[in-house]
Amino acid sequence: MANNSATIADDKPKVALLNDPKVRGSIVQAVLLIFIIWLVWSMVGNAADNLAKAGIASGFDFLGRTAGFGVNFAPFMDYTETSTYGDVYWLGLQNTLLLAIIGVFFATILGFLVGVARLSTNWVIGKIAYWYVEILRNIPLLLQIFIWYKGVLATLPSRQAIDLGALGQLNSKGLFAPKPVFADGAMNIVWALVAAVVITFFINRWATKRQMATGERFPTFWTGFGLIVGLPLIAYFAMGQPISAEYPTAGNFGPRGGMQVIPEFIALLLALSTYTSAFIAEIVRAGILAVNKGQTEASYALGMRAGPTLRLVVIPQALRVIIPPLTSQFLNLTKNSSLAVAIAYPDLTAVFAGTALNQTGQAVEILLMTMLTYLALSLITSLFMNWYNSRMSLVER
Amino acid sequence: MVNIDPQTTLGNAGQKVAFVRGEMIGASPPPASETGVMGWMRKNLFDGWFNTALTLFSLWILYLVVPGILNFNFFNAIWSGSDRLACSDVNQGGVLYEGWKGACWPYVGAYMKQFIYGRYPDELLWRPNLVFVMFLGGLIPLLIPSAPFKRENLIFMLGIFPIASFVLLTGGNLDFNGFLLPESIMAPSTAKFWIDFIILTALICAIIHFVVKGMDGNSRKPLLFTIIAMALLGLVILISSVDFGLEYVETPQWGGFLMTLVIAVTGIVSSLPLGVALALGRRSDMPIVKLMSVIFIEFWRGVPLITVLFMSSVLLPLFLPDGVNFDKLLRALIGVGLFSAAYMAEVVRGGLQAIPKGQYEGAMALGLGYWQMMQKIILPQALKIVIPGIVNTFIGLFKDTTLVSIIGLLDFLGMINLSHSDSSWATPVQAITSYIFCAFVFFVFCYSMARYSNYMERRLDTGHK
Numbered sequence: 002m003a004n005n006s007a008t009i010a011d012d013k014p015k016v017a018l019l020n021d022p023k024v025r026g027s028i029v030q031a032v033l034l035i036f037i038i039w040l041v042w043s044m045v046g047n048a049a050d051n052l053a054k055a056g057i058a059s060g061f062d063f064l065g066r067t068a069g070f071g072v073n074f075a076p077f078m079d080y081t082e083t084s085t086y087g088d089v090y091w092l093g094l095q096n097t098l099l100l101a102i103i104g105v106f107f108a109t110i111l112g113f114l115v116g117v118a119r120l121s122t123n124w125v126i127g128k129i130a131y132w133y134v135e136i137l138r139n140i141p142l143l144l145q146i147f148i149w150y151k152g153v154l155a156t157l158p159s160r161q162a163i164d165l166g167a168l169g170q171l172n173s174k175g176l177f178a179p180k181p182v183f184a185d186g187a188m189n190i191v192w193a194l195v196a197a198v199v200i201t202f203f204i205n206r207w208a209t210k211r212q213m214a215t216g217e218r219f220p221t222f223w224t225g226f227g228l229i230v231g232l233p234l235i236a237y238f239a240m241g242q243p244i245s246a247e248y249p250t251a252g253n254f255g256p257r258g259g260m261q262v263i264p265e266f267i268a269l270l271l272a273l274s275t276y277t278s279a280f281i282a283e284i285v286r287a288g289i290l291a292v293n294k295g296q297t298e299a300s301y302a303l304g305m306r307a308g309p310t311l312r313l314v315v316i317p318q319a320l321r322v323i324i325p326p327l328t329s330q331f332l333n334l335t336k337n338s339s340l341a342v343a344i345a346y347p348d349l350t351a352v353f354a355g356t357a358l359n360q361t362g363q364a365v366e367i368l369l370m371t372m373l374t375y376l377a378l379s380l381i382t383s384l385f386m387n388w389y390n391s392r393m394s395l396v397e398r
Numbered sequence: 399m400v401n402i403d404p405q406t407t408l409g410n411a412g413q414k415v416a417f418v419r420g421e422m423i424g425a426s427p428p429p430a431s432e433t434g435v436m437g438w439m440r441k442n443l444f445d446g447w448f449n450t451a452l453t454l455f456s457l458w459i460l461y462l463v464v465p466g467i468l469n470f471n472f473f474n475a476i477w478s479g480s481d482r483l484a485c486s487d488v489n490q491g492g493v494l495y496e497g498w499k500g501a502c503w504p505y506v507g508a509y510m511k512q513f514i515y516g517r518y519p520d521e522l523l524w525r526p527n528l529v530f531v532m533f534l535g536g537l538i539p540l541l542i543p544s545a546p547f548k549r550e551n552l553i554f555m556l557g558i559f560p561i562a563s564f565v566l567l568t569g570g571n572l573d574f575n576g577f578l579l580p581e582s583i584m585a586p587s588t589a590k591f592w593i594d595f596i597i598l599t600a601l602i603c604a605i606i607h608f609v610v611k612g613m614d615g616n617s618r619k620p621l622l623f624t625i626i627a628m629a630l631l632g633l634v635i636l637i638s639s640v641d642f643g644l645e646y647v648e649t650p651q652w653g654g655f656l657m658t659l660v661i662a663v664t665g666i667v668s669s670l671p672l673g674v675a676l677a678l679g680r681r682s683d684m685p686i687v688k689l690m691s692v693i694f695i696e697f698w699r700g701v702p703l704i705t706v707l708f709m710s711s712v713l714l715p716l717f718l719p720d721g722v723n724f725d726k727l728l729r730a731l732i733g734v735g736l737f738s739a740a741y742m743a744e745v746v747r748g749g750l751q752a753i754p755k756g757q758y759e760g761a762m763a764l765g766l767g768y769w770q771m772m773q774k775i776i777l778p779q780a781l782k783i784v785i786p787g788i789v790n791t792f793i794g795l796f797k798d799t800t801l802v803s804i805i806g807l808l809d810f811l812g813m814i815n816l817s818h819s820d821s822s823w824a825t826p827v828q829a830i831t832s833y834i835f836c837a838f839v840f841f842v843f844c845y846s847m848a849r850y851s852n853y854m855e856r857r858l859d860t861g862h863k
Contacts, residue, residue: 048717340702
């Protein structure tokens with residue numbers, strides 16, 4: 002080539018502008034940005050046109066209007082047919098959170114039990130746990146909800162009820178659970194509990210500090226346990242037993258009294274917690290298996306017994322592996338609670354993104370609010386779990 | 399075996415040994431309590447009081463659960479009959495004794511066709527059947543690692559099969575009326591569409607040519623690429639617009655397991671390329687591309703699928719320009735596809751992160767560009783290690799397709815719920831019978847996929863990381 006010498010003489014070889022990675026990168030990004038802006042612009046424009054044509058108002062004014070429909074489950078607020086759409090939103094959010102929190106609680110306990118059972122040397126237990134996991138996680142959750150709701154709970158008798166003892170009475174109209182009745186002074190028990198938690202927290206800090214300094218150990222667990230159980234108990238008896246339970250009684254037309262939990266809630270709770278527990282069980286199993294066998298052996302070699310080995314060596318290391326996927330299971334359960342809409346449990350999706358949307362027609366605002374709420378729940382949970390995880394994670398030098 | 403002669407070995411000391419065994423005795427059998435069924439039970443079931451208690455407890459649980467399930471599904475079940483009377487007890491006007499509880503299988507048999515095909519016309523059932531056959535014929539050799547012609551097989555499954563099943567299921571013969579030229583120049587017709595298509599291709603080629611030329615590049619390769627891509631697109635449109643003489647079947651007539659499969663397969667096939675693109679975008683150096691990918695992925699992963707389906711069925715029509723109308727199934731497919739693309743992106747990202755940095759550096763040292771490096775070095779390795787993850791995503795998607803019944807599509811579960819409104823089979827056991835059947839079908843599919851993913855995981859685990 003004729004200009005070979007020229008290129009060698011130059012510091013930078015002459016490259017086509019398009020082949021310069023920086024220029025190429027900016028072009029790609031500019032094109033992408035223009036495309037996205039165009040997409041959003043045209044979508045907003047079309048939506049505005051279509052809404053104007055359909056005569057649907059936009060904006061968030063509808064939140065102050067009266068919704069005019071009743072719901073069958075509003076345990077934490079005074080919801081009536083005269084409540085506003087804003088109230089509907091809060092009601093839905095409360096019911097979603099209630100379901101999610103109780104579901105997470107049971108799913109975690111069940112999941113840990115089954116996960117440990119899966120590793121048991123006992124053949125029957127291991128096999129039962131295996132099929133529990135495989136059956137539950139290979140059947141769609143929606144189908145499981147229907148099975149509990151229409152296949153099991155709906156076929157129960159509607160007048161007589163199955164007596165579940167301390168849990169209350171169950172029939173096709175739901176669970177009639179004992180209702181706690183609070184007399185004067187019941188609040189003091191709550192204060193006692195709060196005080197016990199705070200004291201335990203400080204004892205724990207002091208004990209850790211002392212152990213770091215002197216190596217002496219303090220029975221933090223039992224002290225804390227005693228405080229948290231004991232202080233409220235003392236307060237309970239000191240105030241003259243202010244909490245009692247009102248038990249439902251069997252009547253000719255079904256149980257009376259007590260606290261009625263609607264069958265939709267029970268079906269969802271059963272389906273969500275068992276379904277998620279199958280996934281948690283697999284996570285727990287993988288976490289325990291991930292701890293190197295040498296850790297247990299070294300611990301035995303140091304003279305520790307099985308209990309402390311499990312508590313001080315295996316579990317802290319297994320938790321590190323377990324917690325990140327466990328978080329995503331909690332989030333999955335929260336998101337899956339939106340399937341409530343299929344059996345009309347009044348959660349956020351059912352009453353707000355369902356009924357309220359159909360009545361007002363303000364799809365954009367309502368779906369935006371609903372989706373952002375779930376997104377916010379997801380982000381808050383993962384932020385919290387990331388913080389927790391960073392505390393638990395291995396500090397490497 | 400060495401024969402030891404006592405005379406020579408111990409003879410030095412002059413002692414005479416009366417007897418030394420010259421051969422080893424064979425091992426005696428283990429005690430009876432350690433072998434066979436008894437030994438196994440001792441070791442695995444009754445090893446200490448705690449284990450014994452656990453075994454007895456779980457046997458008690460099994461005793462409570464298993465006979466009930468067997469009785470309901472088999473021993474007390476009804477196997478033949480023509481209407482609800484066969485499955486109801488005397489109080490409900492039927493023939494069975496009072497308090498009878500069992501599965502009503504003839505009802506499932508009577509509805510089997512609807513459960514599989516939905517309301518697809520009877521005389522046209524050969525079309526979905528042919529699709530099922532093509533699907534299995536393409537999928538099974540793809541799943542067997544030792545089967546030959548993987549490349550051709552993949553081209554068939556990703557290229558020919560989707561178009562062929564689209565034509566078979568809908569009937570093809572779509573109308574295209576053109577999109578570019580104003581009506582004053584030419585009336586809408588098929589010919590106008592193709593003229594528009596050619597004009598569009600020429601326009602794109604011209605833009606590429608001038609942009610590349612303007613920056614002193616060589617425009618031959620990008621032009622060739624564009625023309626091939628547009629020609630393929632044209633071929634797909636041509637095939638779906640040709641009249642094969644097939645009767646048109648609109649999507650509300652589809653349903654049952656057919657629709658479940660259509661949604662699941664379309665979802666996974668469309669989410670793979672999108673997911674790979676998003677995963678690459680999330681690991682890109684370009685800040686805007688990265689930001690957009692992260693927002694997209696985290697948004698879809700943070701919201702429940704059912705709100706996505708609400709969005710695609712309620713909001714999508716609002717976002718489209720006047721006159722453009724998407725069919726209900728297509729809207730659900732778009733929602734499912736975008737949703738699973740976000741999950742797929744995270745799976746693929748896991749694979750990309752698992753590739754050692756040396757592979758990237760080695761590729762760059764050889765002078766490969768970004769796309770060459772991805773195409774030839776990184777993606778083949780990354781996609782291979784995430785096959786189990788992809789299968790797991792597919793299992794999740796397959797189960798999640800049942801959610802479309804909430805927005806009124808009659809998939810497998812939707813069809814089952816619809817069948818409950820038929821009074822000729824209405825009995826107290828109707829719902830649970832159909833749900834057991836549905837659960838069984840889903841379990842068989844998902845469990846075998848999970849086993850396959852497990853098998854691939856063990857096969858791909860080379861032992862070094």
